[in-house]
Amino acid sequence: MYNKQRERVFMLMILPAFIGFIVLFIAPTAMSFFYSLTNWSVYNPDIKFVGLDNYKMLFEDVKTVSAIKTTLQYAILITIFQNIIAILLAVYLNKKMVAVNFVKSLVFLPAVLSILVVGFLFQYIMTSADYGLLNNIIQFFGGDPVNWLGDSKIAIYSVLVTQVWQWAGWSMVIYIANLKSIDTALYEAAEIDGAGKIRTFFSVTLPLLYPAVSFNLLMSLIGGMKVFDVIFSMTKGGPGYATETIMTTLIREGFNSGRNAYASALAVVFFIAVFILSRIVITFLNKWERKLS
Amino acid sequence: MSKKGLLGKISYIVGLVFISFVMFLPIYYLVITTFKSPEEAAASPLGLPASLDFSNYMKALDAMNYLQAMKNNIIITSVSVILLVFFASMAAYVIARSTKKIYHIMFAIFLIGLIIPFQIAIVPLYQIISGMNLMNTHLGVILVSVFCINLPLTIFLLRGFIHTVPIELEEAAYMDGCGTFRCFWLIIFPLLKPIIATVVILNTLAIWNDFLTPLLFLQSPDKAVLLQEVYKNVGPFSTNWTSFFPMLVMSTLPLVVFYIIMQKRVIEGVVAGSVKG
Numbered sequence: 415m416y417n418k419q420r421e422r423v424f425m426l427m428i429l430p431a432f433i434g435f436i437v438l439f440i441a442p443t444a445m446s447f448f449y450s451l452t453n454w455s456v457y458n459p460d461i462k463f464v465g466l467d468n469y470k471m472l473f474e475d476v477k478t479v480s481a482i483k484t485t486l487q488y489a490i491l492i493t494i495f496q497n498i499i500a501i502l503l504a505v506y507l508n509k510k511m512v513a514v515n516f517v518k519s520l521v522f523l524p525a526v527l528s529i530l531v532v533g534f535l536f537q538y539i540m541t542s543a544d545y546g547l548l549n550n551i552i553q554f555f556g557g558d559p560v561n562w563l564g565d566s567k568i569a570i571y572s573v574l575v576t577q578v579w580q581w582a583g584w585s586m587v588i589y590i591a592n593l594k595s596i597d598t599a600l601y602e603a604a605e606i607d608g609a610g611k612i613r614t615f616f617s618v619t620l621p622l623l624y625p626a627v628s629f630n631l632l633m634s635l636i637g638g639m640k641v642f643d644v645i646f647s648m649t650k651g652g653p654g655y656a657t658e659t660i661m662t663t664l665i666r667e668g669f670n671s672g673r674n675a676y677a678s679a680l681a682v683v684f685f686i687a688v689f690i691l692s693r694i695v696i697t698f699l700n701k702w703e704r705k706l707s
Numbered sequence: 708m709s710k711k712g713l714l715g716k717i718s719y720i721v722g723l724v725f726i727s728f729v730m731f732l733p734i735y736y737l738v739i740t741t742f743k744s745p746e747e748a749a750a751s752p753l754g755l756p757a758s759l760d761f762s763n764y765m766k767a768l769d770a771m772n773y774l775q776a777m778k779n780n781i782i783i784t785s786v787s788v789i790l791l792v793f794f795a796s797m798a799a800y801v802i803a804r805s806t807k808k809i810y811h812i813m814f815a816i817f818l819i820g821l822i823i824p825f826q827i828a829i830v831p832l833y834q835i836i837s838g839m840n841l842m843n844t845h846l847g848v849i850l851v852s853v854f855c856i857n858l859p860l861t862i863f864l865l866r867g868f869i870h871t872v873p874i875e876l877e878e879a880a881y882m883d884g885c886g887t888f889r890c891f892w893l894i895i896f897p898l899l900k901p902i903i904a905t906v907v908i909l910n911t912l913a914i915w916n917d918f919l920t921p922l923l924f925l926q927s928p929d930k931a932v933l934l935q936e937v938y939k940n941v942g943p944f945s946t947n948w949t950s951f952f953p954m955l956v957m958s959t960l961p962l963v964v965f966y967i968i969m970q971k972r973v974i975e976g977v978v979a980g981s982v983k984g
Contacts, residue, residue, distance in 0.1 A: 423887040424801045431798035434854035442828035526966045528916035531955045591978040629981045668830040681827040
């Protein structure tokens with residue numbers, strides 16, 4: 415009897431969160447799947463079932479295919495660079511010194527700024543206009559100015575660099591916390607065995623960083639797939655459509671062009687891409703974990 | 708000290724200076740430019756400003772409707788964070804303490820939100836929010852921030868922590884005739900302080916800096932948040948960047964101050980949020 419009353423209260427405690435989640439997440443997600451199979455758009459109020467037409471259209475659209483490719487490339491590259499730099503920083507800065515603590519706080523600082531603001535700032539730094547700071551510095555040292563954001567071959571990498579600058583500190587603090595948990599006796603043992611610094615890193619440090627690596631890889635991968643704000647503020651998808659991503663295309667088609675069904679199909683493709691990529695990374699991580707134990 | 712040790716120490720410090728330089732230069736450039744005229748900024752982009760001239764800030768305050776936008780940001784972020792803590796802590800408590808199957812199914816459904824990015828839902832979500840007559844209201848943005856975007860991770864983190872709280876405490880309270888609901892808020896909730904701090908920090912950063920949700924759901928200028936005001940002004944000020952930079956500074960200043968004061972907590976929060984995510 416006592417427990418029955420408790421169970422009833424339990425239900426009341428969880429229901430508000432659960433109902434909110436169903437209405438505002440599960441239902442619209444399911445609707446995206448459904449709408450992707452229809453011809454719904456603002457110009458076409460009677461919704462008809464059209465099978466996989468939207469998907470066919472999507473993969474025949476050069477711009478959209480290019481946006482998907484750019485997004486995948488961006489996500490994979492940012493995962494690699496952000497984590498390599500974060501691990502190097504973590505190993506370098508894992509010391510107890512006042513100066514080091516200050517540098518650590520500084521490296522983390524950009525992570526509290528909004529992505530949009532960082533994007534605008536770097537748009538001015540990288541601009542090819544006369545006042546572009548980066549080109550001024552390059553010219554000061556005798557180099558030739560580079561069209562960082564206007565050259566379709568390098569624009570996406572320019573964007574990528576700003577995001578590595580902004581987020582490396584976030585991954586770094588997670589790696590440092592993990593490093594602190596490693597037993598120092600292991601390093602002593604490695605030293606006695608005559609292992610050099612690099613050898614020690616690959617055979618002691620890196621394997622024991624497994625938990626932080628697995629978390630950070632997935633986070634930067636999924637974050638990279640969602641890239642939107644920084645494109646919006648730095649390149650607006652240009653030059654041409656060289657830096658269009660899945661999210662910028664989805665917002666344009668779904669909200670500016672009113673092609674709701676098309677945008678829904680793209681959303682589903684987005685989900686599948688995120689799902690497959692994270693599966694691949696998880697499989698790779700599991701293999702690595704098995705090799706370690 | 709041996710010669711090699713000294714050399715190593717010096718090269719280590721050079722490395723530290725290099726890292727600081729790369730991290731700090733863009734921020735330094737941003738801040739000093741706000742005190743310059745366009746001519747001065749073009750002539751010496753990295754030099755210290757001739758005088759501490761706040762007129763750019765005065766212009767920016769006006770152009771971006773600062774106080775109103777700041778108020779909107781504070782309302783959206785604080786109400787969202789309070790609602791998140793309120794709903795998620797109760798839900799997480801039930802999931803952690805009940806052995807009934809139904810709650811495990813609910814938990815599994817919440818976890819879907821950790822795997823599927825919410826962006827997949829935004830087109831239909833727009834319909835749902837307009838259907839509820841919440842378009843262009845702060846409540847609409849708050850509900851989306853809470854239930855669509857940030858709830859799953861918050862529940863996940865809270866549940867993990869509640870598992871480490873000894874159950875004997877509550878059992879003793881139940882014996883004394885304390886009701887479940889009251890018992891949760893009076894006895895359990897105060898014990899969750901460390902994880903609540905984590906959840907508050909992570910969600911504050913995420914919601915304050917979120918641009919997409921307000922962009923989609925708030926249209927009228929009096930409802931706009933700081934980032935929308937920045938975005939609105941980038942066009943008109945594109946040739947006058949010394950007047951635009953103060954907007955970048957002012958829109959991020961609150962969180963930077965928050966970070967400087969609570970630095971240790973913020974970093975601890977980020978680390979705690981990464982535990983088995």
